[in-house]
Amino acid sequence: MKGSRAWLSTVLGVVVAGAYLVPVYWMVVTSLKEPGDIFATPPRLLPAPATLGAYTGSVLGSPGVLRGLANSTIIGLATTLVTLALALPAAYGLARFRIRFANAVLLLFLVAQMIPAINVALPMFVIFSRLDMVNTYAGLVLANCSLALPLAVTVLRPYFLTVPGEVVEAARVDGCGHWSAFWRVALPVSVPGMVTVAVVSFLGAWGEFVFALSLTTREEMQPVSVVLAGLTNAFGTRWNDVMAVSAVVALPIFLAFLFLQRFVVGGLTAGATKG
């Protein structure tokens, strides 16, 4: 009796999740259709025949999309590195020492996560215009790090809190300085946190749109999120192409989610629930 009710829940669950994910299914199906097939009425629920034409044509065959993907990769990797370099010592410092103004610092990180991106993008455009930093990787990396850094500190600080102070002290007695105690004793403990931060920072920059839109005016500097947005502006949108590019943009997120789900979900909800 109980067993069959549990299975009934499974069936219901599959129906609910299936209905919920229709949009994702529709993206994939549309991306595999032939151009003429998109305008079939009623729409076909399966691509017949399925083709990778949209992928070979408007992803691999489009210099603009490829450049967007390259730009996003560069910006994402640089954002990840800078974020880790700044967040690791900061999270350690906040966890290990009772520094003054620690509350103010944590508040700064919290508020930074809550303000609308346009509030920073607007002045940044003016500041970067004067510094000649519009349309530069450096500008976009700085902007993306301002989003990634607070989350990174939030994720990493609890790891360093688990390192007993005595262990660090013992290392110091053995002749380690503060930096090498951090480097040799505390850092290894935080490796899962570092993976989370790396994944979340990269994916955050990869999908970021407001800064990407505001801080680039030249096409060759646009990240793929802006390139993708541009594809739908044209009259008579070729939706199979748009969905193929969308699927490629979503791919790293799907992969990370599939193989590193623990880190991704843990990281994002940690940022949401802890100060």
Place this chain on the structure above:
Amino acid sequence: MKPSRARAGRPSVPPVAYAFVLPAVLFMVATVLYPLAFTVDLSFRDVGLREIVAGGGEFAGLANYRAELGGAEFRSALWTSMVYTVVSVALSFAAGLALAVFLNHRFPGRGLLRSALLVAWVLPSVVSANIWRWLLDGTYGLLNAALRGLGLLDADVFWLVQPATALASVIVATVWSTAPFAMILLLAGLQSIPGPVHEAATIDGAGPWQRFSRITLPLLRPVSVTVLLLLFVTTFKTFDTIYLMTRGGPGDATTILPIHAYLEAFSFFRFGTGAAATTIMLLIPLALSLFYFRALRREEVA
């Protein structure tokens, strides 16, 4: 003065401690606090296309604020923002709670379904906004085809072209992305309610609805407040979904505050009034995050 050795293993603060924290703090000051202060300065000036690069801009006093607060566009955007945010948050919370309650039962494949639903949340908003535009397409969209198939529709509905349906559409797209986020936080909250509480209530003769409304909901209150607050803040600052689905249109039907500020600055090159708009708009998330921060500190102390 407090004793310097407050906790075992936490020695008095050596100066090097600040060296660990300082780079990140300086970075945040430079990339967030300075731009925010800079915006306040901009908001008191007359800044057009020329002044963006050249600098300066005539001091305009409160003129930008007066123009914004007195203008129909800002008021309309504020109203649209509130409707959009409140309705989205309410629906997202309700859907998230329903899903969380459902997933709180043990059944085969539960973990997998939980993960599957989270896909909607982790999808980049540029991607999901595009998908929604395509689903809602008036002529070839899947939604109209489905409604036609069910006999609910005999003429094409251009969802994103009519004011009322456009606002409803961006709300649906938003809720689709945020409900799984509410679900995962609420599910964690539900799982922290001990099973015996429910069992005791069942023995005392409480039905499922009574158990839900008298036990689950009250015990879930602290988590619910956090979820509602986070949903509000994230929804209030939405930009991508609306910009990509409607550009704030038709007319200004879906122009919420971030879209209004963006258009003011980047489409009309009125950076002064755009800065004033963002500065006023900032007050809402700022007040909420202070409230949230105090609640978190209290939790940590308790």
